[in-house]
Amino acid sequence: MEHVMERIRTVELAAHVGQRVHVAGWLHARRRLGGLTFLTIRDGWGLAQVVAEGEEVAALDALEANAPGLGVESVVAVEARVTLAPRAPGGLELVEPRVEVISRVSEPPPVALNKHDLKASLTTLLESAAVTNRHPTRRAVFRLAAAAMAGFRETLLARDFTEIQTPKLVAAATESGANVFHLDYFGRDAYLAQSPQLYKQMMVGVFERVFEVGPVFRAEPHDTTRHINEYVSLDAEMGFIQDHRDVMALLRDVLAGMLAALRARGERELALLDVTLPEVPPEIPAIAFTEAQDLIFARHGVDVRGEPDLSPQDERWLGEWAWEAHGSDFLYVTGYPTHKRAFYTHPDPARPAYTNSFDLMLRGMELVSGGQRLHRYEDYRAVLAERGLPLAPFRDYLEAMRYGMPPHGGFGLGLERLLMQLTGLPTIKLVALFPRDLTRLTP
């Protein structure tokens, strides 16, 4: 069949009621009802229902007779007329179809893709991700991820940030003590970057305001619902700040921009997944680390004062409090103890045992870490000596500090963790296209 008319996407059908159109996609479902045959076509964006009757059904049957099978997931092109059909999904139906087969599939896929809920074990979902990611509820997650990335970039570009791509192959496993992957680089030791932290700070010296979207690698041997070993990090860093509060204000706007992008570009996907996005308040409430511990003691009778960090239970309690006291899904906790944060964290000048740092919690779960960084060369030398860290692996990083750096800070946000929290999926492995975990290097 020659297609004289241009193919349209299924999500564009409403603009063509009464016209004949050309759509194409996967044969998502087919069923017979009386003398009618219903086909559901899934293209890259949505679904369309096609109804065949009389000779059209005979023509469909002939397509099957000519060659083995025309099973679901076969790729087809359809020319048909768009009609209003209040009881059809989306209120539209394609009638008087002419169907052409592009790729035949005769075996059923490993998991039924045309049920509203995808019924399969986590293992099957992940092992057959090349196919299970086609299910509308799966791909909706990844389309939301794309919208979130777009919102992140657009918000920062509008604020004169410059995008950078920093090396993932690095010479030293230096940054924060996290486990790193090691490899042989032409006879030398190399490591996979666990974050773009040091590079994005160096680039503040060039562009002042930078961001990066890219993979980071953590060789942590944890098998939990919150860990994967390769994830997408959304990083930003900016110069000429007063302190971490400027970074918190920026992050607030970036999140608002990302959620606006999700609403604007992900409307169908949010509806399909039944996701209600949180609201970002004009100013996200903030509580100091030590006050948060006091509050937990006062409200729950559990004395965590003096603990060096907040536990997941502490974070849940604080999330509840943020909602009750401020009506906010988001909460900043600021001023974490200096000895628990990375060496580059700027101390609070008024209370040097605590830092100009923050974590952002969404509904009681940590989502973003950030803060003000040291910017004086002498401060870096002092803190590295204090912590017993060698200078040599930081030579280039220190060179950037030595030749003039403004006060600066930034944050890093894990894309998959954000998606996990927004969608409520039970494990982060379901919000990565092809997750990497302790046992999984494929697909």
Add this chain to the structure above:
Amino acid sequence: MEHVMERIRTVELAAHVGQRVHVAGWLHARRRLGGLTFLTIRDGWGLAQVVAEGEEVAALDALEANAPGLGVESVVAVEARVTLAPRAPGGLELVEPRVEVISRVSEPPPVALNKHDLKASLTTLLESAAVTNRHPTRRAVFRLAAAAMAGFRETLLARDFTEIQTPKLVAAATESGANVFHLDYFGRDAYLAQSPQLYKQMMVGVFERVFEVGPVFRAEPHDTTRHINEYVSLDAEMGFIQDHRDVMALLRDVLAGMLAALRARGERELALLDVTLPEVPPEIPAIAFTEAQDLIFARHGVDVRGEPDLSPQDERWLGEWAWEAHGSDFLYVTGYPTHKRAFYTHPDPARPAYTNSFDLMLRGMELVSGGQRLHRYEDYRAVLAERGLPLAPFRDYLEAMRYGMPPHGGFGLGLERLLMQLTGLPTIKLVALFPRDLTRLTP
């Protein structure tokens, strides 16, 4: 000094003539001339000239007397009045300054950053990239890279492509025989992805149209001006094509969008680097591989007919011909021999020894490779068997093909190679922020 007024960027000064403004940045240069002191301030976007006279000079001198040095690259904030000054750079000058020191630098940087031309060896430029990337001509290159990425994404988003991020840690070194980096992944063999090729094809089954911007890794032991071992690949892949010509039309539009973004966002940088961007013709001329060999024989008397590939000299000759015959900086060469292209390349149905593939040349140098891919499961099984390749490492990839794939194709474009050709810099190492080559893992 309390800044009651909001800081503006140096590139915004023209909108504030006659007003007092607050700018901040690095002390790019200072010189005395008669009783005047001239300061050049460099912020993340441009330069501004400040003139101090009389008591203002005394105030500047006092800043130096109070503490050691106020050398170039010190970070400063300046409040001053914007005046028109036809002979100053940019036609503007900041007068009546009040200067505050934010970070002092007393040592000169490893390379003078305030000369119009950056005079240093390649080794010094790369070894001190954390500082040398601050030079206006260096950072202009990287700002153009950012504009190119933005143009790539915007063009594809406008065509309903979905952004994906595919894994860089993979289980098998399978794709094209290129050298790959190996690492230990929790006791198993893993490799760094040499391209997102197999994953982007699998994702055509989900979204139809996908793109990715991300790092790729090549363990090729070449030390040339055209090779680095980690680079940024701009990849796109789309389904429901007729053949490779649909991909060529897409790539033409993507390039036009990227060049438009460079013009719109990189005006200052293009002027600074004295770069004239090529024009993308409405239709890029194309020549078949065998015809190109005939043409080289006819024009240059060198018989390359029967050679399996084009040499760099052949490509230069073809570039000259494209300019002379078509007035085009760009040229497609199509129909490369089947046995020289990757196994997934779709053969030309009319001439199966040749492929539905293309290379795009810019001014006689290869810039992009692409083509139509196989999409039938049986074709993949046949070609893998023919080439003696095992099926097991391709299990997931083949699963995507087994359960229905449309005809599809795409391309991959190296960001650094594009920037190298546009800027005319002598080595690709100068268009990567922190290049990775045979001997270089730092900075």
